[in-house]
Amino acid sequence: MATTEDKPATKEKTSSWKDSIYNPRTGELLGRTASSWGLILLFYLVFYAFLAGMFALTMWVMLLTLDDYVPKYRDRVPNPGLVIRPNSLDIAFNKSEPLQYSGYVKHLESFLERYNETEQEKNEECIQGEHFLQDDTEEMTKKACRFKRSFLSLCSGLSDTNFGYSEGKPCVLLKMNRIIGLKPRGKPYISCAIKKDDPVQMHYFPREGLIDQMYFPYYGKKAHESYVQPLVAVKLLLNKEDYNKELTVECKVEGSDLNNNDERDKFLGRVIFRIKVSDQLPAHPEAAALLFTVNSSVYPAPALPSRGYTVSTSSPS
Amino acid sequence: MARKNCLVKNLEAVETLGSTSTICSDKTGTLTQNRMTVAHMWFDNQIHEADTTEDQSGSSFDKSSLTWSSLARVAALCNRAVFKAAQDALPILKRDVAGDASESALLKCIELSCGSVKVMREKNKKVAEIPFNSTNKYQLSIHDTVEGESESSYLLVMKGAPERILDRCSTIMVQGKEQPMDEEMKEAFQNAYLELGGLGERVLGFCHVFMSEEKYPKGFAFDTDDVNFQTDNLCFVGLMSMIDPPRAAVPDAVGKCRSAGIKVIMVTGDHPITAKAIAKGVGIISEGNETVEDIAARLNIPVAQVNPRDAKACVIHGTDLKDLSQDQMDDILRNHTEIVFARTSPQQKLIIVEGCQRLGAIVAVTGDGVNDSPALKKADIGVAMGISGSDVSKQAADMILLDDNFASIVTGVEEGRLIFDNLKKSIAYTLTSNIPEITPFLFFILVNIPLPLGTITILCIDLGTDMVPAISLAYEAAESDIMKRQPRNPQRDKLVNERLISIAYGQIGMIQALGGFFAYFVIMAENGFLPSVLVGIRLNWDDRSTNDLEDSYGQQWTYEQRKIVEFTCHTAFFVSIVVVQWADVIICKTRRNSVFQQGMKNKILIFGLFEETALAAFLSYCPGMDVALRMYPLKPSWWFIAFPYSFLIFVYDEIRKLILRRNPGGWVEKETYY
Numbered sequence: 007m008a009t010t011e012d013k014p015a016t017k018e019k020t021s022s023w024k025d026s027i028y029n030p031r032t033g034e035l036l037g038r039t040a041s042s043w044g045l046i047l048l049f050y051l052v053f054y055a056f057l058a059g060m061f062a063l064t065m066w067v068m069l070l071t072l073d074d075y076v077p078k079y080r081d082r083v084p085n086p087g088l089v090i091r092p093n094s095l096d097i098a099f100n101k102s103e104p105l106q107y108s109g110y111v112k113h114l115e116s117f118l119e120r121y122n123e124t125e126q127e128k129n130e131e132c133i134q135g136e137h138f139l140q141d142d143t144e145e146m147t148k149k150a151c152r153f154k155r156s157f158l159s160l161c162s163g164l165s166d167t168n169f170g171y172s173e174g175k176p177c178v179l180l181k182m183n184r185i186i187g188l189k190p191r192g193k194p195y196i197s198c199a200i201k202k203d204d205p206v207q208m209h210y211f212p213r214e215g216l217i218d219q220m221y222f223p224y225y226g227k228k229a230h231e232s233y234v235q236p237l238v239a240v241k242l243l244l245n246k247e248d249y250n251k252e253l254t255v256e257c258k259v260e261g262s263d264l265n266n267n268d269e270r271d272k273f274l275g276r277v278i279f280r281i282k283v284s285d286q287l288p289a290h291p292e293a294a295a296l297l298f299t300v301n302s303s304v305y306p307a308p309a310l311p312s313r314g315y316t317v318s319t320s321s322p323s
Numbered sequence: 324m325a326r327k328n329c330l331v332k333n334l335e336a337v338e339t340l341g342s343t344s345t346i347c348s349d350k351t352g353t354l355t356q357n358r359m360t361v362a363h364m365w366f367d368n369q370i371h372e373a374d375t376t377e378d379q380s381g382s383s384f385d386k387s388s389l390t391w392s393s394l395a396r397v398a399a400l401c402n403r404a405v406f407k408a409a410q411d412a413l414p415i416l417k418r419d420v421a422g423d424a425s426e427s428a429l430l431k432c433i434e435l436s437c438g439s440v441k442v443m444r445e446k447n448k449k450v451a452e453i454p455f456n457s458t459n460k461y462q463l464s465i466h467d468t469v470e471g472e473s474e475s476s477y478l479l480v481m482k483g484a485p486e487r488i489l490d491r492c493s494t495i496m497v498q499g500k501e502q503p504m505d506e507e508m509k510e511a512f513q514n515a516y517l518e519l520g521g522l523g524e525r526v527l528g529f530c531h532v533f534m535s536e537e538k539y540p541k542g543f544a545f546d547t548d549d550v551n552f553q554t555d556n557l558c559f560v561g562l563m564s565m566i567d568p569p570r571a572a573v574p575d576a577v578g579k580c581r582s583a584g585i586k587v588i589m590v591t592g593d594h595p596i597t598a599k600a601i602a603k604g605v606g607i608i609s610e611g612n613e614t615v616e617d618i619a620a621r622l623n624i625p626v627a628q629v630n631p632r633d634a635k636a637c638v639i640h641g642t643d644l645k646d647l648s649q650d651q652m653d654d655i656l657r658n659h660t661e662i663v664f665a666r667t668s669p670q671q672k673l674i675i676v677e678g679c680q681r682l683g684a685i686v687a688v689t690g691d692g693v694n695d696s697p698a699l700k701k702a703d704i705g706v707a708m709g710i711s712g713s714d715v716s717k718q719a720a721d722m723i724l725l726d727d728n729f730a731s732i733v734t735g736v737e738e739g740r741l742i743f744d745n746l747k748k749s750i751a752y753t754l755t756s757n758i759p760e761i762t763p764f765l766f767f768i769l770v771n772i773p774l775p776l777g778t779i780t781i782l783c784i785d786l787g788t789d790m791v792p793a794i795s796l797a798y799e800a801a802e803s804d805i806m807k808r809q810p811r812n813p814q815r816d817k818l819v820n821e822r823l824i825s826i827a828y829g830q831i832g833m834i835q836a837l838g839g840f841f842a843y844f845v846i847m848a849e850n851g852f853l854p855s856v857l858v859g860i861r862l863n864w865d866d867r868s869t870n871d872l873e874d875s876y877g878q879q880w881t882y883e884q885r886k887i888v889e890f891t892c893h894t895a896f897f898v899s900i901v902v903v904q905w906a907d908v909i910i911c912k913t914r915r916n917s918v919f920q921q922g923m924k925n926k927i928l929i930f931g932l933f934e935e936t937a938l939a940a941f942l943s944y945c946p947g948m949d950v951a952l953r954m955y956p957l958k959p960s961w962w963f964i965a966f967p968y969s970f971l972i973f974v975y976d977e978i979r980k981l982i983l984r985r986n987p988g989g990w991v992e993k994e995t996y997y
Contacts, residue, residue: 045990045994053830057834060967061837068844076876077851080878082884082888087879087880095868183871184879226876227877270883271882271883273881273883277870
């Protein structure tokens with residue numbers, strides 16, 4: 007009697023864990039029948055649909071309260087940052103190896119396309135030295151001031167298509183971040199310095215690295231569609247002693263009320279970058295392959311990590 | 324618990340008490356006062372009732388008969404109990420007595436009704452005595468007579484088992500006059516004895532004889548070892564019966580246990596009839612429920628013919644218990660709702676506890692004696708009596724009733740259930756905030772938006788603002804139905820079940836996450852980064868070398884500038900979680916009742932609400948927080964962003980609980996009542 011009673015009991019225990027996943031007798035999957043699953047999934051569907059609707063509604067209400075032209079709060083961008091083109095904080099190339107600096111050159115060329123004569127014809131010729139204030143009109147679009155490529159003369163890429171990279175006197179362009187309503191006081195200009203015992207000669211284009219007041223204020227993307235930022239080009243006149251050394255260049259916006267020595271943000275009103283020009287002639291095609299090249303990526307998608315450089319060997323093509 | 328006179332030795336015991344489904348209680352000293360009290364007397368062919376209340380508030384009986392004074396004299400003289408010294412100021416019932424329970428009862432009864440027993444004993448000094456022995460079942464003593472009471476010099480008084488006393492009597496005293504014993508008298512005696520015994524009382528017979536002066540003159544040397552005097556042909560005086568009355572609070576407590584779904588079983592070493600009588604008096608066997616013997620007696624058929632299924636109550640004798648197999652025991656425990664086990668040995672008490680546990684019950688055992696300790700140890704929770712309990716039982720028990728009050732067990736059950744409920748609430752509250760803490764990171768990875776909630780702010784929630792409200796839920800008062808529910812089934816009713824997870828993670832948590840995300844998008848948008856530009860921007864956003872990242876309005880941001888906005892968003896998300904957690908803690912206060920029914924009497928919770936808000940404000944606005952924790956001050960309007968979602972949580976859960984109350988057993992309860 008006892009044995010036959012025991013057998014079904016043990017059978018039940020071994021099949022119980024399988025039953026908890028799918029129980030063929032009651033038709034339960036993971037402890038619920040199909041209709042039970044159906045009800046609970048329906049509930050969650052309706053519930054989440056309602057929540058999504060509520061979220062969408064609140065978002066829409068919020069977006070309605072926003073102005074199309076000007077952000078509600080601008081207290082987080084009181085001062086502009088300063089960035090360089092080519093878009094790399096570590097510039098290194100061999101002036102005798104065109105492949106190494108072609109990336110930079112192409113980058114600068116494509117960046118300056120907007121500043122071509124043909125493009126800038128559309129813009130206004132503004133009064134220098136004054137903020138270009140414009141009142142709101144019916145259609146809200148604002149006019150932009152011209153900044154022609156020729157203003158950068160030697161660094162414009164028009165006369166020297168290599169932007170000075172082939173002769174070891176590279177050009178670096180500097181631009182200030184756009185900030186809506188920013189009207190700098192004074193006479194802002196860029197000045198660069200290299201940390202070295204003997205100063206390095208630098209050429210600024212436009213003259214004295216001036217950023218004209220007529221390019222301010224910026225009225226925002228929607229109103230100021232054709233706006234172009236004023237640029238300052240600095241040509242580093244490096245000598246033979248300066249080659250094969252890593253030089254740290256610091257460029258600052260001086261002569262105005264813009265903050266350029268913030269403790270926490272190293273890019274407000276200034277930019278620090280490193281440049282290394284080497285002049286070694288390639289001995290061997292394979293030797294050239296062994297030289298490290300810097301991969302510069304084309305603006306505006308920097309897969310570039312911040313201060314390192316990706317290592318790749320150039321294939322002799 | 325200590326305030327309610329329950330000493331808890333290990334804290335898990337309280338939770339176990341909350342899930343108790345069966346209480347096996349000892350009788351003497353636990354359910355009863357362990358103070359034998361004279362309840363009835365039989366003399367002059369009549370049953371008289373004595374007052375058994377603890378404070379003498381009952382009615383008195385007629386004391387005019389001479390038979391009564393003789394009875395009183397026998398009871399006072401044939402008695403070795405004495406009051407302990409220096410107690411004259413105390414009421415008689417509260418005085419300490421040196422002597423056994425029955426004799427103490429007699430002593431107190433006589434002292435109450437007739438006056439000082441000491442004086443009586445001094446008047447009739449004891450000359451010889453034969454103490455009680457279990458073979459003879461009587462006790463006798465011989466006393467000097469008082470001057471002028473009678474011609475005899477000596478009075479022999481005897482008390483003991485009624486039938487033994489009756490056998491030794493040839494006459495009986497009626498209305499103070501001695502009459503020969505006849506069949507009618509004997510029958511009257513038998514009926515009275517049966518009736519009093521049927522009430523479960525301990526009955527003692529009393530008789531006396533004035534010893535003849537010729538045979539036993541003054542100075543006679545009575546020999547008690549080799550009896551040289553008459554011990555029969557005595558004059559029967561009367562019967563006195565006593566009972567150990569139940570404690571005043573017990574019937575009420577048993578009733579409460581019943582309605583809480585807890586089965587109360589009496590397990591005692593005492594006589595079955597007494598046990599049954601007390602069980603009926605206390606409510607363990609309720610009105611209208613009969614044992615098989617009761618049914619047999621009522622229908623006048625032999626016990627074997629009664630259908631056992633008809634009897635919901637049963638009284639099991641220890642000798643019968645020995646012969647029961649495990650299955651039969653399980654059968655009895657399963658099919659009867661009201662059970663009394665009488666004449667059980669300590670071993671059998673253990674077997675009973677094991678039987679109950681085999682059926683899946685959580686068993687609480689109450690006891691006070693050494694014989695209860697194995698059962699106390701085996702039980703899921705052992706409860707010992709504090710005052711009258713033996714040290715062994717107190718050691719074996721998990722909980723001690725400091726005032727011996729059985730009713731404290733009910734309090735203990737309520738506390739245990741309350742703790743379990745409040746723990747659930749606290750867990751539900753804490754788990755809910757996990758969703759708004761983890762979804763920001765998920766969306767950061769999947770949708771490539773800037774991180775909405777940072778690590779420091781998550782820690783501020785879990786270790787900072789959520790602590791006090793979560794703990795405050797432990798102080799929540801009981802919801803109204805706590806003692807009307809069935810005990811928890813330990814296999815099925817888990818602390819954290821799918822329904823709790825479903826509510827916390829799937830429903831409330833999601834609403835909270837949406838509230839946080841809404842705050843995030845609002846702040847980003849108001850600073851210039853509309854939602855459309857945020858999607859996919861993550862790699863550029865986190866790139867230190869990109870210092871001209873463009874927003875929706877054409878402005879360009881440096882790394883540090885946009886990071887400040889991101890950290891402001893973290894702070895706002897954190898504050899939004901605090902805001903929605905206000906609503907969460909209020910809804911977690913109750914599982915079934917509405918918050919309006921429960922009230923906001925939990926002061927600690929209210930304090931918690933203010934404290935977490937103050938802490939959040941402090942973390943946001945305190946100067947230096949931007950450097951220390953990277954938490955930035957929020958514009959006042961940003962505090963109110965999550966309010967609609969907070970309100971939604973409150974309304975949603977109130978409606979859910981309303982449906983739960985209106986539709987008990989419905990789908991909502993099945994899927995969401997945790």
